[in-house]
Amino acid sequence: MIRCLLAQISHNQSGQPVRKELLITGETIQIGRAAGCKISLLDHRVNLHHAVIRRSDEGKLFIDAEEDANITINGSSGLSAEFTPGTHVLVGPYELIAETPADDYDLVLSVEMVHPLPDDHEHISVKQAPVTLSGTGLSKRRLALWLAGAIVLVFLILPMIPTLSPTLPKWVTSSQASIKKSWQLGEMSRGHQLISAKCDVCHQKPFEAVPDKACESCHKTVARHIADKTLHANAFKDMRCGECHHEHKGEVRQGTQDAQCVACHGNIQKKNDKTKLPNIRDFSKEHPAFSLTFKTGHKDSDVIRIPQADKTKLVEKSGLKFSHKVHLDKEGVSSPEGDTILECRDCHQLDAAGARFRPISMEKDCQQSGCHALNFKPPVLKRQIPHSSEQKLMVTLREYYATAAISKVAAGGKLQCGTGVGVGKNQLERALDCANHNAYANAEILFKPNSGCGECHEITPVADDKEVPWKVTPVTITGHWLRNSHFTHAKHSTAKCTECHDKTRSEKSSDVAIPAIEKCRECHVGNKQVKNRINSGCDNCHGFHNESTHPSSVAAH
Amino acid sequence: MQRNTLLEYKNYRYFKIASLLMIAAVLAYLFHQPATGAYGGSWLGYMFGILSALIVVVLMLYGIRKRLAPIRTERRNLLNASSPQQDAPDRRKHQTNWSRHHGATLQGWLSAHTYLGIALILLATLHTGFQFGWNIHTLAYVLMMVVIISGCYGIYAYLRFPRLMTANMDGIGTFDAMMLEIDELDKQASVKSLQFSDDICAIVLKARQETRIGGNFFQQLVAYQRNCPTTRAVRQLQVLGKSLKYDQLKSFDDLYSVMAHKESQVGRARRDVMYRARLEFWLYLHTPLSIAFLTALIVHIIAIFFYW
Numbered sequence: 001m002i003r004c005l006l007a008q009i010s011h012n013q014s015g016q017p018v019r020k021e022l023l024i025t026g027e028t029i030q031i032g033r034a035a036g037c038k039i040s041l042l043d044h045r046v047n048l049h050h051a052v053i054r055r056s057d058e059g060k061l062f063i064d065a066e067e068d069a070n071i072t073i074n075g076s077s078g079l080s081a082e083f084t085p086g087t088h089v090l091v092g093p094y095e096l097i098a099e100t101p102a103d104d105y106d107l108v109l110s111v112e113m114v115h116p117l118p119d120d121h122e123h124i125s126v127k128q129a130p131v132t133l134s135g136t137g138l139s140k141r142r143l144a145l146w147l148a149g150a151i152v153l154v155f156l157i158l159p160m161i162p163t164l165s166p167t168l169p170k171w172v173t174s175s176q177a178s179i180k181k182s183w184q185l186g187e188m189s190r191g192h193q194l195i196s197a198k199c200d201v202c203h204q205k206p207f208e209a210v211p212d213k214a215c216e217s218c219h220k221t222v223a224r225h226i227a228d229k230t231l232h233a234n235a236f237k238d239m240r241c242g243e244c245h246h247e248h249k250g251e252v253r254q255g256t257q258d259a260q261c262v263a264c265h266g267n268i269q270k271k272n273d274k275t276k277l278p279n280i281r282d283f284s285k286e287h288p289a290f291s292l293t294f295k296t297g298h299k300d301s302d303v304i305r306i307p308q309a310d311k312t313k314l315v316e317k318s319g320l321k322f323s324h325k326v327h328l329d330k331e332g333v334s335s336p337e338g339d340t341i342l343e344c345r346d347c348h349q350l351d352a353a354g355a356r357f358r359p360i361s362m363e364k365d366c367q368q369s370g371c372h373a374l375n376f377k378p379p380v381l382k383r384q385i386p387h388s389s390e391q392k393l394m395v396t397l398r399e400y401y402a403t404a405a406i407s408k409v410a411a412g413g414k415l416q417c418g419t420g421v422g423v424g425k426n427q428l429e430r431a432l433d434c435a436n437h438n439a440y441a442n443a444e445i446l447f448k449p450n451s452g453c454g455e456c457h458e459i460t461p462v463a464d465d466k467e468v469p470w471k472v473t474p475v476t477i478t479g480h481w482l483r484n485s486h487f488t489h490a491k492h493s494t495a496k497c498t499e500c501h502d503k504t505r506s507e508k509s510s511d512v513a514i515p516a517i518e519k520c521r522e523c524h525v526g527n528k529q530v531k532n533r534i535n536s537g538c539d540n541c542h543g544f545h546n547e548s549t550h551p552s553s554v555a556a557h
Numbered sequence: 558m559q560r561n562t563l564l565e566y567k568n569y570r571y572f573k574i575a576s577l578l579m580i581a582a583v584l585a586y587l588f589h590q591p592a593t594g595a596y597g598g599s600w601l602g603y604m605f606g607i608l609s610a611l612i613v614v615v616l617m618l619y620g621i622r623k624r625l626a627p628i629r630t631e632r633r634n635l636l637n638a639s640s641p642q643q644d645a646p647d648r649r650k651h652q653t654n655w656s657r658h659h660g661a662t663l664q665g666w667l668s669a670h671t672y673l674g675i676a677l678i679l680l681a682t683l684h685t686g687f688q689f690g691w692n693i694h695t696l697a698y699v700l701m702m703v704v705i706i707s708g709c710y711g712i713y714a715y716l717r718f719p720r721l722m723t724a725n726m727d728g729i730g731t732f733d734a735m736m737l738e739i740d741e742l743d744k745q746a747s748v749k750s751l752q753f754s755d756d757i758c759a760i761v762l763k764a765r766q767e768t769r770i771g772g773n774f775f776q777q778l779v780a781y782q783r784n785c786p787t788t789r790a791v792r793q794l795q796v797l798g799k800s801l802k803y804d805q806l807k808s809f810d811d812l813y814s815v816m817a818h819k820e821s822q823v824g825r826a827r828r829d830v831m832y833r834a835r836l837e838f839w840l841y842l843h844t845p846l847s848i849a850f851l852t853a854l855i856v857h858i859i860a861i862f863f864y865w
Binding site: 033035042045047048068129130131132133135136138140141143147148151152155156159160182183184185186199203206208209210249259 | 594596598690691693732751762770774838841845848851863865
């Protein structure tokens with residue numbers, strides 16, 4: 001039997017402890033939430049049967065935890081302990097303290113709730129998590145400031161540092177390059193990629209458009225659109241390069257577009273009533289017939305332009321006689337190596353730019369297989385009269401025959417000249433006369449109107465020149481018929497030459513065989529898309545700046 | 558009728574203005590063929606850019622107007638309070654004048670904000686000429702699009718969630734009232750559970766202590782607690798109740814009905830949190846990103862003209 005005085009300690013409103021005592025007896029004293037327990041502790045944290053106080057065989061009092069229950073004895077968890085005075089035991093939220101027994105009690109036990117559950121709704125557990133987004137601590141304002149600050153730092157301050165203080169060390173400025181690219185609207189064109197990180201090469205002053213002098217510092221040979229300075233200034237006023245040449249657009253070809261050309265040329269006659277230029281809007285619809293440029297002399301400016309429609313005037317006065325018909329005969333053309341079938345490309349070979357053709361050369365193109373040989377009389381093995389000016393040719397002939405005559409005299413041979421040459425003179429004088437005679441005789445054969453040189457060249461006798469009494473008409477062959485365009489033959493290699501240039505029946509070198517615009521239009525159309533046709537803008541054929549800078553023009557000369 | 562006020566404000570005034578702007582912009586874009594292809598630097602491109610920037614200013618003014626309105630109301634109230642001799646008709650007159658002097662109502666501003674914002678999608682896109690890249694210019698565009706799209710969601714939320722919230726509350730006055738009710742149910746369940754086994758007691762206590770309403774940003778948006786202790790408690794009580802003795806069943810039914818009621822109220826409270834979160838969360842994108850966009854826009858303009 002255990003006699004226990006249970007002192008239940010609570011607190012009054014002013015917080016003072018209130019002690020309520022109660023006698024409990026029993027063989028054992030059950031502690032728990034269950035109704036049958038002697039010490040009933042009504043709380044969830046106490047098991048139905050939490051612990052038991054029992055007397056051991058030796059008569060000592062023990063407190064034991066029930067199965068699955070936890071008790072804390074003097075601050076450390078345990079299962080069983082002797083219940084001597086001063087022992088503190090925690091059962092759930094209750095603290096049990098064994099006090100010094102008095103009177104005839106075996107045990108004096110105080111019980112106090114030391115860990116009450118919060119009772120105020122301000123502390124209820126469901127409220128512990130935030131229930132509004134602002135309660136989560138996220139601040140729109142802070143986020144906005146951070147983002148704005150980051151953008152200003154990365155995209156404004158860092159890219160501007162090199163401009164604001166140009167004396168920065170190189171490693172700082174070079175590390176800026178990639179940040180600076182964040183300002184670029186797009187990739188640089190290939191030609192400008194070398195300077196892509198050096199913005200200030202073109203953008204010379206902040207808040208000022210790229211000036212022309214920035215472009216001209218590299219592009220030094222680019223010419224105006226109109227040769228006449230005043231007219232150019234009137235037409236373009238203070239228009240900058242950059243207004244047509246847009247950078248930061250990647251690999252898109254830099255340059256003008258049809259709309260820009262048409263803006264003026266579409267109605268150029270109204271814009272300038274003195275102009276001789278026709279209105280042009282589109283290659284298919286509004287483009288005049290070609291005018292051909294004929295070379296009339298050796299200077300660049302020695303040209304005349306004749307509209308292709310004016311057929312009677314389309315005569316090339318090259319000073320040459322040449323029959324394409326003979327040379328392109330399907331049966332072949334006779335040569336020392338027999339009949340040879342020639343093709344266009346045997347003589348006309350593309351220049352380095354692939355635009356037009358390298359000039360025809362007598363040595364390479366006419367004499368290469370023994371044709372058109374310029375022989376001495378009598379012929380000499382492995383030596384020919386050089387294809388050169390009349391004067392040089394005469395000098396060569398005189399030198400050749402003089403050497404031959406002197407050699408003969410020295411060898412004791414007999415000079416072979418016409419009768420009566422050098423009569424009454426000494427042997428040396430006779431040799432000289434003989435040589436001159438032979439040279440002149442050979443030249444006479446060469447300068448006949450229809451053989452020798454005259455076979456290809458127009459020759460006129462010069463009466464008052466006793467030394468060289470013949471004149472060969474200077475050769476002026478037109479190499480660039482459409483001088484305002486940059487036609488490239490290499491790009492048209494899929495077509496046969498004769499598809500455009502019908503020379504197979506041409507007997508005279510004065511025949512012109514440049515195709516008309518209609519021929520081009522069989523493949524090329526203007527800006528409006530047509531099935532199986534090639535869209536061609538103005539700049540497919542024409543350049544805005546001086547044509548002479550184009551490789552095709554360079555190759556023509 | 559929020560819908561009417563916002564979208565149909567003054568017989569669709571801003572819808573008409575925005576539509577006209579968009580039609581004119583598309584026509585201009587189609588007919589204008591810049592020589593070097595469409596881009597922001599052609600004359601039309603600049604026009605689109607200037608117009609878009611002006612619209613951005615108007616859109617931003619709404620933010621300022623919205624924040625100033627409560628301050629002005631407060632000032633006005635103070636003014637009225639300090640002059641008690643002012644009678645009611647005078648006050649109304651004062652308010653009308655105030656509205657007249659300070660432009661349209663906030664609803665009108667919001668209507669304009671909505672439609673002009675949507676028009677900005679088109680105008681700014683045409684301004685880009687469909688040229689995008691990894692640069693500050695496209696960053697500004699992307700930020701703008703996120704701001705506008707989040708704003709479109711905001712209109713949707715504004716039109717949809719308030720009604721759902723009212724329906725969800727089902728007559729309960731406030732969220733706090735609902736929380737108090739849940740707390741009361743918790744207490745009742747605790748008391749009722751004490752007489753039952755430790756298992757039952759433990760799950761009721763766990764349901765009381767660990768049930769979470771609200772939570773972090775995303776938890777609020779989804780209205781869901783993984784392994785919600787209250788839901789689990791109700792499910793476990795169904796099982797444990799089967800093994801009880803007959804004389805305990807009556808009390809157990811009481812406990813169970815309290816817990817079931819709590820479960821439904823917890824769900825309701827979570828939905829309320831969710832609706833409010835969904836009604837607000839877009840602002841956490843819309844507002845900070847609009848400031849970020851404005852900054853990027855200014856940097857875009859500086860960059861363009863700095864390196865003209």
